[in-house]
Amino acid sequence: MESCNKASTTIKNIKLLENKINSKLIIEFYNYLQSNNTSESYQNQNIKALINFAKFLGPEKDFYQLSKKRTYLPFSIQK
Numbered sequence: 334m335e336s337c338n339k340a341s342t343t344i345k346n347i348k349l350l351e352n353k354i355n356s357k358l359i360i361e362f363y364n365y366l367q368s369n370n371t372s373e374s375y376q377n378q379n380i381k382a383l384i385n386f387a388k389f390l391g392p393e394k395d396f397y398q399l400s401k402k403r404t405y406l407p408f409s410i411q412k
Contacts, residue, residue, distance in 0.1 A: 340373065343380050350384065351392035358396050359383045 347363070350356040359380060366376045387396070 339377050343377055346384050347380065350387050352387060352395050354395040354397065355387040359387065
């Protein structure tokens with residue numbers, strides 16, 4: 334039951350992202366992870382990282398616009 338709650342909370346958090354393009358891409362990736370029989374823990378950790386990265390980018394920049402590694406280096410340093 335707990336894993337179901339984690340999954341539903343994760344999906345809710347994806348849908349709360351301001352950038353709907355990133356939200357859609359993360360949901361597609363989540364579906365991909367599920368279709369490849371990855372563990373729920375693995376799925377949840379990856380999706381949480383993507384949600385946090387999307388929040389770091391903000392509502393104006395989507396994943397399609399990423400091009401320069403050094404622009405996003407501060408995200409990896411924050412952790």
